[in-house]
Amino acid sequence: MGKLLPRSLAGQAVALQVAVVAVIVIGGSVLAVIDSRIDEERAARDQVTAVAVALADAPSVAAALEAPDPTAALQPVTEQVRAATGIAFITIMSTDGTRFTHTTPALIGQKYIGATAQALRGEVYTEEETGTLGPSIRTIAPVRAPDGRIVGMVAAGITIEKLTEAWMGQLPLILTVAVASLVVAFGGLWLIRRRLRAQTGGLAPAELRLMYEHHDAVLHAIREGLIVLDDGRAVLANDEARRLLGSVADAGENQLDMPGFLTDGVGSLDDVLTAHRGRVLMMSRSPVPGREDGAVVTIRDRSEVLEALGELDTMTRFAETLRSRAHESANRLHTIITLIEMGRADEAARSATTELELSQQLIDHMTDAVVEPTLAALLLGKIAQASERGITLTLTEDSHLTDRTAGLLQPSEMITVVGNLIDNALDAADPDDPWVEVTIVGDAASLEVTVADSGPGMDPDVFTKAQERGYSTKNGGDEAGRGLGLALVAQVVARHHGTLRAENTYGSVVTTRLGRAVNTGSTGAP
Incomplete structure (x- = not known):
């Protein structure tokens, strides 16, 4: 069966439709022929019944049946009615079945062939019987005298041959309608095939399915x-x-x-x-x-790219800080070596241990307040960077961050938030009184980062614009690599359903909150 169908989807669809249309048209034509035959037979039964009953009810027929020569009075009448109605025969007979009229005059006087018992009981009866003219449909009705006696019978019939000729005469019309329907249907299906072929590119169903499956796989990949x-x-x-x-x-x-x-x-x-x-x-x-x-x-x-850029910027600043710290350490090392060469070993030892104690104190303070090593390293680097720029950067005594805060922010996200807020504060600090203050408070359910600086701050409209990528209060904007910091912070905050706000109190203060509200101690300018 598959080899008989066309290859393309359009061809297969139209071939199946052609088969369906052909079955429908042929079936409809057969049903039309059958219906025509049934209608003709029903019409014939009605016609012969009407003729038989009409003649049986006529007073002249009852009177003629009681006359000396019924044939002379009734034969011309029946032939006239038969010619007018087109039926095959009209037979008027006595109660014993003797014919008084017939289409073939030679058969007058002979016995009627067919059932008469029903008519003799006063019933009108229709049957299909084979008589002298062949198979026919006939109706026999009783003829009553004025006193109600049955004095005869009237039989009217139409041959099956003539009936067949009648419904067969409708076959040309039925066939013409069927052929015209097939031609119109096939023409429409041909147009549908052309359209389907154009829309599917002449592809077979298997090819279309394969194309869809690959298209869907590529789309989602x-x-x-x-x-x-x-x-x-x-x-x-x-x-x-x-x-x-x-x-x-x-x-x-x-x-x-x-x-x-x-x-x-x-x-x-x-x-x-x-x-x-x-x-x-x-x-x-x-x-x-x-x-x-x-x-x-x-x-x-672009969020992931921007976050990577922010981390790269942080790493670049780390590298700059390490370079400057290495340069400063080299200067101190040369000083200590020179003091030893000058014979001042005690002063050299005192200088080295003092510097080490200060660095260790700062490290201990950071690690106690901030348990996250990556964030502690970031803050140490920012303090060194701020020192090089002549800015005082401090972590307030209120700062306290537990190791359970990692559930709110990943270390990379925390570096993005804290690092960019500090960078913005370092850039905005007042040159005449440069200071930046950082407060970080967090536990398993909340995190609050506050960065204050001595700068003039931003009004609400400017602060809102500053959270958009590429906006900067400095010249250059996105093309100069500016306008990323606060936008990256805003992305992280929005991703974790936090808040970011700015206010001007003891300085320019930017606060980020994640989780439930955090209560911190008051902070002040140094």
Whole structure:
């Protein structure tokens, strides 16, 4: 069977439709023929019954049957009625079945062939019987005298041959309608085949299924978000798009709820926008030719790239700090060596131990207050960096961070938040009174980071704009590598449903809170 079907999907679909249409048309034609035969037979029965009853009820027929020569009075009448109605015969007979009239005059006087018992009981009876003219449908009705006596019978009939000729005469019309229906149907199916072939590229069902399976696998495997829009609604989104947007979800009837910024506009290339949980996304929207509300949207995540840039910037600052510390340590080492060469060993030892004690005290303070080693190293590096720039950077006595805070932020995220807030504070500190103060308080349920500086601070509008990528109060913005710090902090905070606010109190104070509210001691400017 499979070898008989065409190869392409269009051909197979149309071939099956042709078979179905042919069965329907042929079946309908057969039913029409059968219905025509049934209708003709029903009409014939009604006709012969009407003729027989009409003649039997005529007073002249009853009177003629009691006359000396019934044939002379009734034969002309019956032949006239038979010619007018087109039936095969009309026979009027006596109660014993002797014919007084017949289509063939030579048969007059002979016995009627057929059932008469029902008529003699006063019933009108219709039957199919074979008589002198062949098989026929006939009706026999009783003839009553005025006093109610049955004085004779009237039989009217139509031959099966003539009946067959009648319904066979409708076959040409039925066949013409059937052939015309097939021609119109095949023409329409041919047009459908052309359209299906154009839309499916002449591919076979197996090829289309294979193409779909590979297309679906590729769609969900690519690491770029892809969304297909139709009539302003998203009808398809791959796994990466759902991950990036977060809010993409099935909305029933194979539709998707989409953020408004994806369905607005006509066309765009690499638009930067903030979406679910503060992600920074790059979106390109390409309209589909020929479809006014159709478009293909591709989405790329810039958050991870920006976080990597922030970490790279932190590592770069670490490297600069280590370089400066190495240079400073080299100077101190040369001083100690020179004191020893001058014979002042006691002063050399005192200088070395004093420096070591100060460094150890600072390290001990950091590790006691901040148990996270990565964050402690960051703060030590920032203190050294601030010292080189002539800025006093301190970790307040209120700071206390437990090892259970890692459940709120990963070490890399904590470095991003604290490092960028300190960098911004170092850049904003007042040159005449340069200081930066850091307070970090956290436990398993909450984390609060407060960074204050002696700078002028930002009003709410500027602070809101500063959380956008590329915005900077300094010249250059994104092109100069600025405008990343606070945007990265805002992304981390949004991702963890925290808060980020700025105020001007004892200085410019920026506070980040994650988890439940944290109560900290009062802080003041140094």
